Amino acid sequence: MKKNLLVAQSGGPTAVINASLSGVIWKAMQEEKIDKIYGAQHGIAGVFSEEFVELKACAKKQMEEHFPKKEEESILLSPFGDFLLVKGSTRQEAAYFSRLAQTPAAALGSCRLKLKNPQEDPREFQELLSVFKAWNIGYFLYIGGNDSMDTAWKLSAYCKEQGEDIVVVGVPKTIDNDLEGIDHCPGFGSSAKYIAASLLELERECLVYDTKYVMIVEMMGRNAGWLTAAAALSAEKGSIPYLIYLEEQSFSKEQFQKDVEKALQQSDQVMVAVSEGIKDSNGKFLYTYGREEGNKDAFGHSIAGGAGGVLEQMILEKMSVKTRSIEFNLLQRCAGHLLSKTDVEESFLLGAQAVELAVLGENGKMSSLRRKLSGENSFEKSSGQKDSENSNTGKSPKAGIGYAVEYSAVPLSEVANQEKKIPLSWIGKDGHSLEEEALAYLRPLILGEYSCDFVDGLPQYISFFEKSGK
Known part of the structure; x- marks a missing residue:
């Protein structure tokens, strides 16, 4: 039957x-x-x-x-x-x-x-x-x-x-691309394409001003930095420095400030890409700085968001430079x-x-x-x-x-x-870039x-x- x-x-x-x-x-x-x-x-x-x-x-x-x-x-x-x-x-x-x-x-x-x-x-x-x-x-x-x-x-x-x-x-x-048992997950390639293309468009926005400018963009990804890693595709084609921070690696406020200062010496415009779930060396989510961790979903996962704004304040407390932080938020996952x-x-x-x-x-x-x-x-x-x-x-x-x-x-x-995370060997020794292995993995997924x-x-x-x- x-x-x-x-x-x-x-x-x-x-x-x-x-x-x-x-x-x-x-x-x-x-x-x-x-x-x-x-x-x-x-x-x-x-x-x-x-x-x-x-x-x-x-x-x-x-x-x-x-x-x-x-x-x-x-x-x-x-x-x-x-x-x-x-x-x-x-x-x-x-x-x-x-x-x-x-x-x-x-x-x-x-x-x-x-x-x-x-x-x-x-x-x-x-x-x-x-x-x-x-x-x-x-x-x-x-x-x-x-x-x-x-x-x-x-x-x-x-x-x-x-x-x-x-x-x-x-x-x-x-879109998080963190499923085991598969090379890459449906949904990730299109989100990565949206992120990489949008960052290049934001780069054009930065370049129109004859002033020092740091743009901070926060991507989704609660425990894995695959979406933020897509920024490396933009960095490969772009014309300004990109600083990319993934949650697979602990974040240091002091090192971040040094990274930004060094990048601004090379260029008046700098793009910062950060994962929403990034943590410091103590395992504390950056988005919880100054507030409680917040709500959780039905599976007990923290509802993240706000790490970009924290980075913006870290820059402003150390240097006088135009800084703007934005979140791609829901737009990055359903861009038909x-x-x-x-x-x-x-x-x-x-x-x-x-x-x-x-x-x-x-x-x-x-x-x-x-x-x-x-x-x-x-x-x-x-x-x-x-x-x-x-x-x-x-x-x-x-x-x-x-x-x-x-x-x-x-x-x-x-x-x-x-949960599948980005191999640490794919992250550059400087802590804010990705190696060729990561780029070779990513490039075919956004084509067409x-x-x-x-x-x-x-x-x-x-x-x-x-x-x-x-």
């Missing part, structure tokens, strides 16, 4: 989380073993409340609304639409799944809900199984980051322990107008592969990829990360000379509650330009905020 597939999105939204969702729906519609395709609104919370959208029917309806079949021959495809056309989609399908893939944030909605340990209190998991049975769910795909993979892992293990024929597969997502081609295509294919894994019965796995080394660097090479299992589905389109990836699967148990669709001069998006019955 055919089973239904349920997919949900969780955690912080990204510019390409819907590319993975698009890949899931696109592939699931082709699978004979799958009957209905449901989407849970607002992550696992929507599973508990049974707020489901019948995605196959909804997609077909929206497809006709956005791209009428009678006008198919005149539909203008985006570059990603052309990519899907080559994959066997009709022109109408290519246009629709392309628009969904390049819609930022989470089209199904998201949540941050921490489930209890089923060994201590199985009631939540019993309730989830009851919902799955009521809706004939045989496959559950969860798109998310570290905490979401923890949820998927617990649920997959519980289904197995209960002898239930339900396959749970994780689909990676996080400036997407990495590499990121969109890989995210889509990771979603499609997750469906393949589910149909094959690969319970407790996460759809993954690893870099095929040929002149470019990989995280695996520098960190000693283990080879992934089940390498299978070939290579993504090239994103630069020598760059290609192999799609694979890794056990969720190796991903859940783990994709963008959300524009209609009448403004972005056009797709979402699934509607309900349906069983």
Whole structure:
């Protein structure tokens, strides 16, 4: 008997989380073993409340609304639409799944809900199984980051322990790029592209003034400095000194002030990039200087922000120079107008592969990829990360000379509650730059330009905020 597939999105939204969702729906519609395709609104919370959208029917309806079949021959495809056309989609399908893939944030909605340990209190998991049975769910795909993979892992293990024929597969997502078991995370490449491009634009802002000027820009990344590391791509192309401070290395106020003074001797304009979660040698978050640590999310993580402002005050107390601090904040994670081609295509294919894994019965796995080394660097090479299992589905389109990836699967148990940080060997000896290894890792991830669709001069998006019955 055919089973239904349920997919949900969780955690912080990204510019390409819907590319993975698009890949899931696109592939699931082709699978004979799958009957209905449901989407849970607002992550696992929507599973508990049974707020489901019948995605196959909804997609077909929206497809006709956005791209009428009678006008198919005149539909203008985006570059990603052309990519899907080559994959066997009709022109109408290519246009629709392309628009969904390049819609930022989470089209199904998201949540941050921490489930209890089923060994201590199985009631939540019993309730989830009851919902799955009521809706004939045989496959559950969860798109998310570290905490979401923890949820998927617990649920997959519980289904197995209960002898239930339900396959749970994780689909990676996080701009923080800190998931283990994968070379780089969907969402990171587009955020890195936004950061690097925006810093170069801010550099132009600095250069228009004939005065000494220090611009401080704070990036997201609670415990890992991957996003801030993207500033090294700007420094490589820029024309003023860049000082880059990552949370992987302790911060010294005195050394920072010396770094700024030295940089100002070389140039009247200086760019400072800092991770929001940077700490001093005592392990204290800089953003807590002068105030309490603040609120925490559902998983107990500190809600960071404000390190840039602290650095601004450190400069002003030591030297008389125009200084401005800004936070990229939410803008860096959902910039649909400036997407990495590499990121969109890989995210889509990771979603499609997750469906393949589910149909094959690969319970407790996460759809993954690893870099095929040929002149470019990989995280695996520098960190000693283990080879992934089940390498299978070939290579993504090239994103630069020598760059290609192999799609694979890794056990969720190796991903859940783990955190991947930048190797210390990638940080320059001066403490405020990155080595060539880091740049070689980063460069291919931002290549190629994709963008959300524009209609009448403004972005056009797709979402699934509607309900349906069983």
